[in-house]
Amino acid sequence: MSELIRKTTLPNGIRVLTEQMPQVKTAAMGIWVGAGSRHEPAAQHGITHFLEHLFFKGTERRSALEIAQIVDDIGGQMNAFTDREQTVFYVKVLSSHLEQAVEICADMLLHSRFDPESVERERQVITEEIKSYEDSPDELVQDLFAQTVWNGHSLGRPVIGTLATVSRLTRDDFLAYVRRYYRAANVVIAVAGEVEHERVVDLIARYFGSWDGAVEFPPADPPRLQADLATRFKEIEQVHLCLGTQGLAHDDERRYTFSVLDTLVGGGMSSRLFQEIRERRGLVYTIGSYGASYRDGGLFVVYAGMSPQAGPEVITLTLEEFDKLKQEPPSAAELARAKESLKGSLMLSLESTGSRMSMLARSEVYYRRQITLDELIARIDAVTADEVRQIVVDLFQPGRLSMAAIGPFRPDGKLDGEMRQAFERYRESAVTR
Numbered sequence: 001m002s003e004l005i006r007k008t009t010l011p012n013g014i015r016v017l018t019e020q021m022p023q024v025k026t027a028a029m030g031i032w033v034g035a036g037s038r039h040e041p042a043a044q045h046g047i048t049h050f051l052e053h054l055f056f057k058g059t060e061r062r063s064a065l066e067i068a069q070i071v072d073d074i075g076g077q078m079n080a081f082t083d084r085e086q087t088v089f090y091v092k093v094l095s096s097h098l099e100q101a102v103e104i105c106a107d108m109l110l111h112s113r114f115d116p117e118s119v120e121r122e123r124q125v126i127t128e129e130i131k132s133y134e135d136s137p138d139e140l141v142q143d144l145f146a147q148t149v150w151n152g153h154s155l156g157r158p159v160i161g162t163l164a165t166v167s168r169l170t171r172d173d174f175l176a177y178v179r180r181y182y183r184a185a186n187v188v189i190a191v192a193g194e195v196e197h198e199r200v201v202d203l204i205a206r207y208f209g210s211w212d213g214a215v216e217f218p219p220a221d222p223p224r225l226q227a228d229l230a231t232r233f234k235e236i237e238q239v240h241l242c243l244g245t246q247g248l249a250h251d252d253e254r255r256y257t258f259s260v261l262d263t264l265v266g267g268g269m270s271s272r273l274f275q276e277i278r279e280r281r282g283l284v285y286t287i288g289s290y291g292a293s294y295r296d297g298g299l300f301v302v303y304a305g306m307s308p309q310a311g312p313e314v315i316t317l318t319l320e321e322f323d324k325l326k327q328e329p330p331s332a333a334e335l336a337r338a339k340e341s342l343k344g345s346l347m348l349s350l351e352s353t354g355s356r357m358s359m360l361a362r363s364e365v366y367y368r369r370q371i372t373l374d375e376l377i378a379r380i381d382a383v384t385a386d387e388v389r390q391i392v393v394d395l396f397q398p399g400r401l402s403m404a405a406i407g408p409f410r411p412d413g414k415l416d417g418e419m420r421q422a423f424e425r426y427r428e429s430a431v432t433r
Helices: 047-054 064-073 095-111 116-134 137-149 163-168 171-181 197-208 255-266 272-279 308-327 332-349 353-367 373-381 385-395 414-432
Strands: 005-009 015-020 026-033 077-082 087-094 187-193 229-233 239-246 284-294 297-306 402-407
Touching (some): 005 197, 015 353, 026 353, 047 087, 064 095, 116 163, 116 171, 137 229, 137 297, 187 197, 187 353, 255 284, 255 297, 255 332, 255 373, 272 297, 272 308, 308 414, 332 385
Parallel strands (some): 229 402
Antiparallel strands (some): 005 015, 239 402, 284 297
16 A cells, blocks of 8 residues: 555444545545445335435534535535445545534434435435436436346346335335444545545544444345347437446456456547447447446446437447457557556546545455555556457357347337347357357
8 A cells, every 4th residue: 555545444343544645735535335226125226316315405403505505615515426336425625624524424424314304305306317317318228228238136227216116215214224234334434635644534533433333235146147138219319329248347357458448449539439430430429338347247338329220330330349359359559559548547537636535445445455556557558469359259249248229219110120130130140150
């Protein structure tokens, strides 16, 4: 661990990590709670995200307005997000205001009222959020893809929940969920910026010291790949498409090769998919790839938006690019360009206190150790062209591919039928090759 990065575990089990950044005058703090949408019972789908909202709606001492005013008074920025495995509350302030930030976060997480009126108001807000999400097909298709690949598994459900499940959640449900998952030993607090480790530890111990308890997670089955196709009608101008397969878990040692592949195939304007499908053929406005990793599984996805008529050709060309990589590894120049692009993006992203805080927390949560920037760069540099080719062979097997699409598919099924045929044609021909 770098001498600027330190860790202390408090007696109640909270892990506190800090990174000193002497060049800044601010501090970013993140409170990472090991509770995400994958931990929800199916009947309470969306409770984690709903609960994240409720922590901002008033405590025993403060109203929601007073919480917002205090943060504004110190010139801070506060927010939160929920994903499939974590709920994160974060705040960025001048380092001189760190104590106020710690105190207000502790008040929210330890003393929220979950007032019934606030619950009902926020239920309406989340209802509107779900409706708004339905109007964003570029986001919606990615959840449709996860549901298709991981059908029946909690990782395949959208984080936000559904109108049906959100409408049924009660105050007692929220209190029970907090008692189960919001326990000290299930929390990592990371702080990056102009901070001193001992002072941060003292503040966390002072304001969060009464938090206690551990979490016993029930045994979780890893997600199992279900190669399938799904299309959904929506009265829009474009087709939004996701193509892909199961990716890698967080701790898979091939993750560095996986990141290089992602950059090379769909990570920027010089990537293969962007150059071949957008620049050379003009078939799309947007195309790119991304990986999503969790404790015991992951996804690798290509996303594209296009006119309905272009869909079959985009599918064929996308899959052909992966075929090319199976047959011949990338050239030395292409591999070097992808590595430099990946390292540049990584280093640029870590210039802010917020991103350094996130890296501290994620390293602790998923690896129980700090993965330094030097280690990341060395591991990226060590990736070979043959390793890139091999990971494509491993992941992009015909029987493991899935597709999801949302678009203005006609009642006769012609457009989505043609896309399905292009996809199936590839899978059948790949088996015989």
